[in-house]
Amino acid sequence: MKPLETSTVGIVGLGLMGGAIALALRSEGIIGTTGRILAYDHNRDTLAAAQAEGIIDAGSYAAESMLGHCDLVFLCLTPTKLLRFMESQMAAFQPGTLITDIAGIKGSIVAAMERTLREDLDFIPGHPMAGSEMGGFIHARSCRFKGKNYILTPLKRNKPENLGFLKTLIYRMGFGRITETSAQEHDRNIAFTSQLCHVIAAALIDCEPDTEITRFGGGSFEDLTRIAMLNAPMWTELFIENQEELLQRIEQFAGSLDKLKSYIARGAGPELEQCLQTVRERRASMV
């Protein structure tokens, strides 16, 4: 790879996360004046706005014309679109391009890339844990990377120097912790920390039609349901794509919910208090 400062980075999909990555690369001075940030998106207005604001150097409405110039490409697409993009654009990448993505599930992507990726390309699957309920490029500035988690699920064939290059870039964008794991482990854990939480938030809103109930809110309800303002098509895709792990996680949670319900129903004060005390200590020990 070229030095970071002089690299040309291509962003495919200038939505919330694509926009936030472009902003970070620019505002942290990671891509210097001798490097370039390019973007491909189907929305010409977004590209024009991003260029006018100086966030990207040039926008492209045709992926082929951009990919041939890029040393590093961030695929900022949902899983299905990502796989479709890679299938149709595989020939357009420069030889040796380092490619990474941001998709919220990794199993199907890793499997497809192990099978179909061009020999000379290096694809390192990634997942920046820094989304927001506000979607789209217009909200990119609301995405905060500082101190956040980033998961990488490297392929066996990834070049160590490329992995090192990407990790340096991730830390420079402000992320606080990178975890390298398998795609399977990622999907199993994300089903819990992210997908299950979104299912719970959605169920909380789904079960109560009275929107005036917020008169009785003291912060808990608001905090638990903020993520219910989700991007419905994207989360539908993520939930169904990670069906098996997510269903297991829902059952795991429902088991504990049932246990607490039974303590309450039986008026089992000491057992309930002991359980809540353990929960309190476990949560407090989490970093």
Added chain:
Amino acid sequence: MKPLETSTVGIVGLGLMGGAIALALRSEGIIGTTGRILAYDHNRDTLAAAQAEGIIDAGSYAAESMLGHCDLVFLCLTPTKLLRFMESQMAAFQPGTLITDIAGIKGSIVAAMERTLREDLDFIPGHPMAGSEMGGFIHARSCRFKGKNYILTPLKRNKPENLGFLKTLIYRMGFGRITETSAQEHDRNIAFTSQLCHVIAAALIDCEPDTEITRFGGGSFEDLTRIAMLNAPMWTELFIENQEELLQRIEQFAGSLDKLKSYIARGAGPELEQCLQTVRERRASMV
């Protein structure tokens, strides 16, 4: 009632909320130099600290010696302790004292007060929706009242002028919205916005022993489980005291959770997406 500025306010229980109320009364200049803020607590160190910091004018380790001086008393105790306190101290209040509380359930308190309150005392049940997972006087400064909800469940016998007086005080402390409702309606809605959310947070932590799972956190899990750092004895009491309403709310939530689970299990994309879209819109419309 005397004018607010010259009133003597007594705080019974100088914990998180008692402390936060004393701080608000003082820092907002609500109780002027001709008024006084007194506090009763079983912890002498807390009283000494609060007095040294100028948050209260005097602390009392014996309730009787304080209550005889107060025009207005905030009972900042859990429901059981509140009822026990009122039973043992009923004779100690000044004639005509306006009394209010902050307990998270209202049914049992209203029922007891309707039955046992001295004729000349005016007890207005209240619930400031501004708690925090950080308990105790030491965290009182972390309680923010600004713009928060406050629920009042007045008794039939409450004097209109006292209700007006208390409402003025609540707004001056910074609260943004006061809802007057019945104790039953309070308990039914609080079971949803507060108690159910705490049960869900506790179940989420209870069901996963791996504290390292936060490496995969992106904010959702952290937001949903912050309140799992709850005060175990207090919440045990609140859950069991409001058992009937809370169990109904848990079932209501579990019904929606089951519905979402079934969409995911059946890979019912369009139904799932439609449901998530409705949820998104409903949550976005909540104020």
